[in-house]
Amino acid sequence: MIFASKMPSLRIDQSDLKCKNGCDYFGNPQWQGYCSKCHRELLQRQRRAEKASSATLPKPEQKKPERGIKLASHSSFSKFEEKRLRQSETLKKANLLKFSVFKKSSTDEHDHTPERKPPEFKIPALINEGMKREFRVRFTNLPPQVDRDARVFVHSFIMDVIKCSNVMTVDELSERVQRHYQHFMKYMDTSPHFANAESEIKELLIDFVEKHAMTYLHDLPGVVFSPIGTEDERLDRAMSERIQQLSWVGEKHLECKLDRTDSACSQLLYKAISELLAVDGAAGPGGKLSRVRRACRHVLALCGASASADDLLPALIFTVLKANPPRLVSNINFVTRFCNAQRLMTGEGGYYFTNLCCAVSFIENLTAESLNMDKKEFDCYMAMPASIGGSTWAAALSLCGAAREAAEQRAAARALLADVATLRAEADLLAANADSFEKEIAFKVNDVLANTPLEIKPRREPLRLSSLRNSSIPLIDLETPVDTPAPMKPSEDIPQIKLPEIMPVEEPVTVTFDRTTDEKITQNIIDFQSLEKPSPPKSPQNQPWELKQTGSFELLTPSPLGFTPFDSRSIDELMTPDDFGSDHLAPGLSNINYDIDLSDFSGDNSLAEDTPKEPKDPFSPDGIKKEPVFDPFQPQTSQSSYKNVLEKFDEFSLIDSKSNETSEAFEVVHRTQDSCTPAAAEEPGDPFSPVQKEASILDDSGSPTSACLLPSPLQPQTR
Amino acid sequence: MTTAPSGTHNFKVVLLGEGCVGKTSILLRYIEDKFNDKHLTTLQATFLNKKLNINGKRINLSIWDTAGQEKFHALGPIYYRNSNGAILVYDITDEDSFGKVKNWVKELKKMLGSDIVLIIAGNKVDLEHERTVPLEEAESYADMVGAKHFYTSAKLNQGVEELFLELTREMVERFEQNTRTDSNRTSRVLVVDDEAPTQSTCCLGYRSN
The missing domain is CATH 1.20.1050.80 (VPS9 domain)
Incomplete structure (x- = not known):
């Protein structure tokens, strides 16, 4: 249905708009597709036929009231037209054809008159709405009947004026309009609806009625405003x-x-x-x-x-x-x-x-x-x-207009200025608020911090572990540093101890490592197997070590040893260099997984020759950033190759199921680099230099692995 | 007469007369009853609505001041159209102004017939010693044309109140006469009424004038 009805309208042709009779005028659906003239003729013919044969022809589908009015206007049409023609004639004589409105209305009237009709009978509904709205606002204490009366009056008034406008001269029409007003006033005086209304209210009402009726009529061309037939x-x-x-x-x-x-x-x-x-x-x-x-x-x-x-x-x-x-x-x-x-x-x-x-x-x-x-x-x-x-006055007035405009703009500018002031004040207020808010928050935060200072307590778990382990292995004095909440101090302590110890061990291993798997490993970052292979030659003890890739979840798994499970956080904390240094060999730590990229280690060694590669490392940026925090390791990190290595650690997990010693193999690799690089860098201010010496002594303690393993896991912690 | 509870009588009164005879002063003096003396100078008295209550009838007087200059004389009909009453003011020290009053009377009689209530006011009686218009002549003339004559002094506030009161009374009376004898009724009756079909014709007068 929709398509059927809509499609044709999309490609409407001008010929479709024309009268069905084929005359040049446009037809109108209201007139059954005829132009007004043809439709009138048709109607008349029909009527005649009706009269003659009294056989009822199917009537056009129009509604009755509409029809009645149309007929009325038809009967008046000829007279009306005649009047108009006369009018236009006089105009022509007077050489006043510039009146485009007049000309138009006289030439187009054939089309206009009928087409104007239908809207005229719809619009009063709009007026009704407008009146209702205004009535509600203006006459709040009048009964609704009054509203209705007013609207009925306006409606009939408009209808009557439109109907009469074609038949009557303007003077007659004016008289009729005045009589309408009189009627309404009389009605107001007699009707019970208006019993309570004051005379002032009645005057307002008549104004109200007049306004709405006339506002509508005013806009109809040639009805009441400069009506047709007047000059x-x-x-x-x-x-x-x-x-x-x-x-x-x-x-x-x-x-x-x-x-x-x-x-x-x-x-x-x-x-x-x-x-x-x-x-x-x-x-x-x-x-x-x-x-x-x-x-x-x-x-x-x-x-x-x-x-x-x-x-x-x-x-x-x-x-x-x-x-x-x-x-x-x-x-x-x-x-x-x-x-x-x-x-x-x-x-x-x-x-x-x-x-x-x-x-x-x-x-x-x-x-x-x-x-x-x-x-x-x-x-x-x-x-x-x-x-x-009159040029002087014209000039004065135009100046006046300009001055007025200027004054208006000045006023606007002043208003804006005032706005700006208030805005600024508000902005200041807002800033002050923000300030105080910040302070308040800071204060609260401090308060909270003061009240709950020991979030860090979980660290003690590692202590237990370390103590357990300590019993078996006389390692380092790291227990004490672990206890201390501040990570930094222990971290310094540890490296001091360890670094040197690694030194001696490393050197031989590195060599072997390099030779064997240098190239392979550098290419395959995550190849564990490749790592394992090289490792045995270095030290047979490596077997207990298992390297595997791990997700972080593994960190959460409870240790097989039955110690309290490490939550990720505790582990992380443990991984600070100090902690690690103390704990790495403890049995309790067997479950800690360190990601170690052995390939990188090898790379490290080789890196002495090779320029840093593997920019791909996802962690590299992190690692780099973190490094600086670590004083002891800084020199190492300065070497980009080393950074890479450190980062690689994350990718592999190192599980030492047995003893710490096995881990040495790894450390060795690392250490060599560590020790060497600072030396090579020859940084006098290096904090390590003294440390290394001491560490060498401690080296024997067997903790060295920690030294090399530390950096990568620690970094996140320290930062 | 239909005096519905809300039905007030609306009367239109025009002040006519030569320029500088004191039309505006009379109006101002009349207004002064409502307003403070101090405001007198700031008032712009060209138009006044005054509500009165005479014999229990509510009356609304619309008093129109008119331009009195000679060159605007031709505009008179536009002003006094549909008036119920006219106050013709002359200056007792100025013979010409009295002559002008005579002209106005003639014109009004011609245009409006006897339906308009005429009051002739000799203003500036405070300048009695300079009088040039003889008292007898003025009064006899007023009688002749069926008008009331008053002596007023806007300056001393003499006779102004009486003048308007009398005018109003006359107009009410005239109105009641007209309603009694329907034949006499004209469009000038402005009171809300059922039988004022002719009223609207007056509205068309502008062009014809």
């Missing part, structure tokens, strides 16, 4: 031209006391003029009246204190001359005809409006005498091209 538009044009011609008329001619040099004066004039210009924009008569009222108040202010009508009128004339409001006559006529007459006669707005009418009338009939000037002079002025006259 309003021509008069508008004539008036506009006349005012242009009179632009030379100044305040002196009109004997009004204006001071054109006074800026306040020109400001007021400017305001009055802008209000007058806005009259055309207001839709309802009430709106127009209030604009006029405001304009006249400005004009009164312009005249100065204790201004009387004697002052007001000349000043108003002057203002109108300078403003040259668009469609002035049409607007005036619209208000006079269709504004509620009572208000026009009694209200303040009515008074000012009357003054405006006077001003316009005066301008229309302005002669040399009315300006107290010589006839010849007047004629000269009138003959002068409009562009010349």
Whole structure:
């Protein structure tokens, strides 16, 4: 269905829009695809046929009320058309064809009139909505019946006006409209719905009704505003031209006391003029009246204190001359005809409006005498091209406009400045808040730290291990350093002890290692087997060692020895060089997995020759960063090759199932490098140099493995 | 007369007269009853709505000041259209202004018939010693045209209140007459009423004028 109905609309052809009869006018679905003319003929034919044969033909699908109105408009159509034609004829004679609106409406009327109808009967629904909304806001204490009455009235009012607008002359229509107002007022007086309403409220109500009805009607072309059949538009044009011609008329001619040099004066004039210009924009008569009222108040202010009508009128004339409001006559006529007459006669707005009418009338009939000037002079002025006259005031006003704009912008700028100030204050406040917040947080953190200082306690586990182990192996005095919470000190201690011990052992091994598996290993980073093979030749004792790749989870596995399981953290902490140094040989540590890249070790050795490679190492960056923290190892890390090696450690896990001694094999490799490199670097400030010597003594203790193994796992800890 | 609880009478009154005879002053003086003397100078009295209560009837007076300069004389009809009452002001020290009043009376009679209530006010009686318009002449003329005559002094606040009161009373009376004799009714009656179909015609007058 959807497709079927939508598809054709996508490629609508102009011929599809035309009347079905094939005449040049466009058809309308409401007219069964005919143009209005053909449809009317069709209807008439149908009606005739009905009458003749009394056989009911299938009726067009229109609704009844719509139809009734259409028929009414048909009956009036010819008359209406005739009137229009007459109108356009007179226009042509008057050579006033510039009135594009008129021309258009007379030439296009054939299409326009019928097409305009359907929307006219839908829109009142919108008005209903608008009225409902406004009613709720403005007349809160009136019963809902009043709302309904008002809406019913507006609806019937609009319908009636539209219906009559084609049949009646403007004067008749105006009379009818006024009678509608009267009816509504009378209704308000008699109906019980309005029993409680004050007379002021009733006046507001009639204004309310008028506003909504007229606002809608105002926008319909040629119905109430410069209606067809009147000369309003021509008069508008004539008036506009006349005012242009009179632009030379100044305040002196009109004997009004204006001071054109006074800026306040020109400001007021400017305001009055802008209000007058806005009259055309207001839709309802009430709106127009209030604009006029405001304009006249400005004009009164312009005249100065204790201004009387004697002052007001000349000043108003002057203002109108300078403003040259668009469609002035049409607007005036619209208000006079269709504004509620009572208000026009009694209200303040009515008074000012009357003054405006006077001003316009005066301008229309302005002669040399009315300006107290010589006839010849007047004629000269009138003959002068409009562009010349009144330039001073025009200039003053344009300046005024500019000044006003400037003032507005200045005001805007001032407002912005004020905003900036507040913003800055708020920013400061925010900064202060942030500051205090930071302090508070810091304070709290310190507080918490003070209250719970011993997160590090788990470290003691390794102590137990180490103590256990110590019993078997008289290792180092590392127990004490382990106890201390600060990792740094022990770390220094340990290397001091160990480094030297490794030294002697290493050297021979490194050589062998290099030769055997140098190349292989360097290429395969993670080849454990390749590592194992070389290892046996170095030291047969290596067998108990098992190297395997491990995930970190292995660290979590409880030690087979039945010691309390290491949680990852405790292990990590243990891995600080000191800890490790003390513990690495302990049986309890059998489960600790160190990732050791043996290949790198070999690489290390070879690296002396080879420039650092394997940038691929995922851990290398970390390792590098961490190294500096470690004072003792720094020299080593300075050698990029060594860094790589250290990082490689992570990739392999070293499990020593048995004794520590076996591990020596690894250490040896490492040590050689360690010891050598610093020496080679010949860094005098190196903290190791003294250490090494001492370490050499300790070397025998059998802890050396730790020295080489330490760096990689330790790094994360130390940082 | 339909005096619905909410039905107030709206009357429109115009002040006519030559320039500088004191129309505005009279209006200002009348307003002064409501406002402080100090405000007098700052008031812009061109239009005044005044609510009165006469014999229990609520009356709303709209008093319109008009421009009195000679060159605006032609605009008079626009001003006094639909008026219920007119106050014709002259300066007792200025004969010409009285002549102008006569003109106005003629014009009003011609345009509005007898439906408009006319009040002739000789202003500036505080300048009695400079009087040029004889008292008898003015009063006899007023009688002749069926108008009330008052002597006022806006400066001394003499007769102003009485003038407006009398005018209002007259207008109410005239209104009631008109409602009684429907034939006399004209569009000038502005009171909300069911039978004022002719009222709207007056609104079309602008162009015709």
